[in-house]
Amino acid sequence: MQISPTGSKSWVLRTKVGERRRDFGLGGYPDVSLAQARDRAREYKDKILNGIDPVAERQANRSKLISDKAKSVTFEELAQGYIKKQSAEYKTAKQAQKLISHLETYVFPHIGKMAAADIQMPHIVAMLEPIWETKTETATRVRQHVEKILSIAIANKIRTDENPARWRGMLEHSTLPKATKVSKVQHLAALPxxxxxxxxxxxxxxxxxxxxxxxxxxxxxxxxxxxxxxxxxxxxxxxxxxxxxxxxxxxxxxxxxxxxxxxxxxxxxxxxxxxxxxxxxxxxxxxxxxxxxxxxxxxxxxxxxxxxxxxxxxxxxxxxxxxxxxxxxxxxxxxxxxxxxxxxxxxxxxxxxxxxxxxxxxxxxxxxxxxxxxxxxxxxx
Known part of the structure; x- marks a missing residue:
């Protein structure tokens, strides 16, 4: 048992790992009983004998838990942060409304509920195909927004794969024709x-x-x-x-x-x-x-x-x-x-x-x- 200067008590296993002496905390007293502390000590010693560092293992497990939680973040959850950031940078509220409208109309119904880590190029292609040749300018802007949002996921270790919404090296090899090659459609057609x-x-x-x-x-x-x-x-x-x-x-x-x-x-x-x-x-x-x-x-x-x-x-x-x-x-x-x-x-x-x-x-x-x-x-x- 170890007693701190403040009087708190805790159980400690003091043993050697390789050539170094290490102290492993087993829990505070009286929350952890003597019997429980001894069980934990035996478990730690068994791991050390098998070449496993209990502290390193615990840190790895904690990191994995954090990583798994991050990887479950949905595209729509990420997009909300992007919308907030962009809205603060836009000059007018109309620009922010247009961004929200594009995401809600063309993106969220397809990939909004998906984990950002799971989105692949076929998902992006399926999302863009319905508007790629009829609303090319809108589709291009939508793709750019999605690319930026997924870049945020990559930068924050939420996804490890490449950005599937990037044109160069990714979508250029998909079934989507180059935007400049799409036949021009008069989107603002006026009535005579x-x-x-x-x-x-x-x-x-x-x-x-x-x-x-x-x-x-x-x-x-x-x-x-x-x-x-x-x-x-x-x-x-x-x-x-x-x-x-x-x-x-x-x-x-x-x-x-x-x-x-x-x-x-x-x-x-x-x-x-x-x-x-x-x-x-x-x-x-x-x-x-x-x-x-x-x-x-x-x-x-x-x-x-x-x-x-x-x-x-x-x-x-x-x-x-x-x-x-x-x-x-x-x-x-x-x-x-x-x-x-x-x-x-x-x-x-x-x-x-x-x-x-x-x-x-x-x-x-x-x-x-x-x-x-x-x-x-x-x-x-």
Whole structure:
């Protein structure tokens, strides 16, 4: 028995291992009885006679336990740390939301619950194949995120194999063609201007939250993410203005959107299920897929973002409004000093008139013909 300066007592086996004298702790007294201490001492001596160092064995077992626990960490658990780190580095909340959306839509359903240590190249290929040739740009970004997350697993000794999401030396030898060789698909396909009234008629007859969100996108010429992230608190019914916060805008600046009577009528039909205007069945933010499906049901190859191009084509070719008005409505970045001045002004009244005419065109197919003289930058119509 060994007694410390503080008075605590413990059992110790003092013996030789090779040419060195070693002390092995057998447990504290009275938690470990004399009989138990003697049993442990005999066990240790037997191991020493068989060339096994009890302390080294215990440390190895502890290391193995830690290693086994680390190797059971799932990809989704690792991804949460990656999301937190990336979100802190991104300039806008929209970028973080896009990362989360990509992982939740394209990655977690395939490998989210798998141990990061067990993921192999066939799993990555199976995950990417459905979108590799139809959404090549998205698939490439998804692959890059997955590669970075698995690199974290390797750096932290969670996995020992190579990174199966790396292109060079790994996926380049898979069945996936090189991204630059994939035939270019127009992901932002726009509807021809003349087809807009017929499409609008079918869209208004469509059911579901995705269809309502798409109507709002058309009526405001906003981006899909801006509409899907819209909250009731952002809607000012008195001023007929929708104010989008800077952290949800691509340019990182607050954007005011004039709401036409048609847009307000649409909002009056939307049930208030949560803070979001357009929600999924659980009251959360509507997904991009839901809005895409609404467009696809009416016309294959058309995407929600494409309606911004349709609106721009209509405004440029069929109205007498200066380009700045539609550019401000689209919230495009203004580098020119004169355009920037108009951006500060907002041109809310002019934009409201423009969107009212756009709504009339969608409803009636009536095109406002461009006048012979168009007021340019010096004096916006």
């Amino acid at each position: 201007v003349d087809d807009m009234p017929e499409f609008w008629t079918q869209l208004k007859a469509s059911q579901g939250m995705g269809a309502m969100a798409l109507q709002f996108i058309v009526l405001t010429a906003c981006r899909s993410g801006e509409a899907r992230g819209a909250k009731w608190e952002e809607i000012d019914l008195q001023r007929k203005i929708w104010t989008i916060p800077a952290d949800r805008m691509k340019a990182g600046k607050v954007h005011e959107v004039p709401l036409t009577d048609e847009a307000l009528a649409l909002l009056a039909e939307v049930p208030r299920l949560s803070e979001y205007v357009f929600t999924n069945s659980r009251g959360g933010q509507l997904t991009d897929v839901a809005v895409q499906k609404a467009a696809k049901k009416i016309r294959e190859g058309i995407t929600p973002h494409g309606f911004r191009s349709t609106f721009k084509d209509w405004a440029r070719k069929h109205t007498a409004y200066a380009d700045e008005v539609s550019e401000l409505q689209l919230a495009h970045v203004n580098n020119d000093s004169t355009r920037a001045a108009y951006a500060r002004d907002g041109l809310i009244d002019k934009r409201r008139q423009l969107m009212t005419e756009w709504t009339r065109f969608c409803e009636q197919g009536h095109t406002v013909h461009k006048s012979a003289t168009v007021t340019a930058i010096g004096g916006v119509r």
